Amino acid sequence: MGQTQTLEKAATAAGRLILAALGAEHPARSLSRLADSPSATRLLQELFIVAVRRSFVGRDPRDVTRYVADLLEFQALPVGGELAREAEAVIRAATGEPELARGIAALRRFELSCYVIGDLVRSPGIPPAELLALIDQAERRVARADRPANRVHGRRTV
C-alpha cells in the first residue's frame, strides 16, 4: 500500500522508474535494467552521490571498506578482490577523492552504484520518507546541473 503512495510522489518519470525498481524483489538487478533509459541513469548517478555523501561524509573512511565487504557479501559476490576495491573507489570518488575511480569503466561504475542504491532498501531499509527526500534531492541536482548555463561538457562521467 505504501508503494502506490510512494510511486505518486516522485516528481519525474525517471524518479518513478527508480522507485518502482527499488520496490522490486531484486532492487539492484532491477535498477541495472534501467541502463537503457538516459534520464534514469542520469538520476541514478546523482542519487548515488547524494546517498553516499549522506552516509559517509564526516565518518571514518574505513567505514567504507567495512560497508563494501558487507554489501558484496550480501550480494554473494567476492569480497576480497578487485570488485571490492572498485566499489570502495567509486564510493570514495563521490565523497571527495575523484581520482580513485579514474580508469574504472562507466558500465562497472553504473553496476556498482546500482548495488549501493539497491542496498538502501535492504531490510530494514531506510524510511520511505527519507528515500523520497533523497530522490527529490537527486532530481533537483539533475535539474540544476542540466540547466543550459550550468551544462559542463563531460559531466556525465563525474
Place this chain on the structure above:
Amino acid sequence: MTTTEAGRYLRAVAQAEAPAYFGTQPGGAPVDDAARRVWAIAFGLVARRRFEADTPLAEIGRSAATAVHEHAAAALPRLDVEMLIRDALGEPVPTGEIDPAVAAGVHLLIFASIADELALCDAELDCLITEAEALAV
C-alpha cells in the same frame, strides 16, 4: 650487510640507483618468489615503521598519493597502494587479484618512497633490508 641479490636490488631502488625500474633485476636475473618475498617483507617493515595500525586513512592516502606521483612512470594504482599499506598494518582489506608485477612494483617503489619520507640513513636502510632477508628464509 645485505646478502641476497633481491636485497641489494631493493637498496639500489631506495637509493634511486636501480639499473632498471619496476622489478627487473640486474643482469636479467628472473624475479623469483624468494625475491618477491624479501621485497614484500621489507615493504611491511617500513610501512609499520611509518604508520600505526590506527593511522587516519587520510594520512596513509597522502603518502600513497605522494609515492604514486614520485613514481608516475610506473603508473601504480593509488588505491592498490593504499590497500597494500593497510594490509601490511594488519587491517582486513581486499587485496586479492592484484597483478604480481603491480604488487612487486608497489613493494619496491613504495618502500623507496617511505624510506625517503622517513629520511632513513644508509645504515638504517641496510638494517631494515637485512631484517627482511632474515625473515624471508
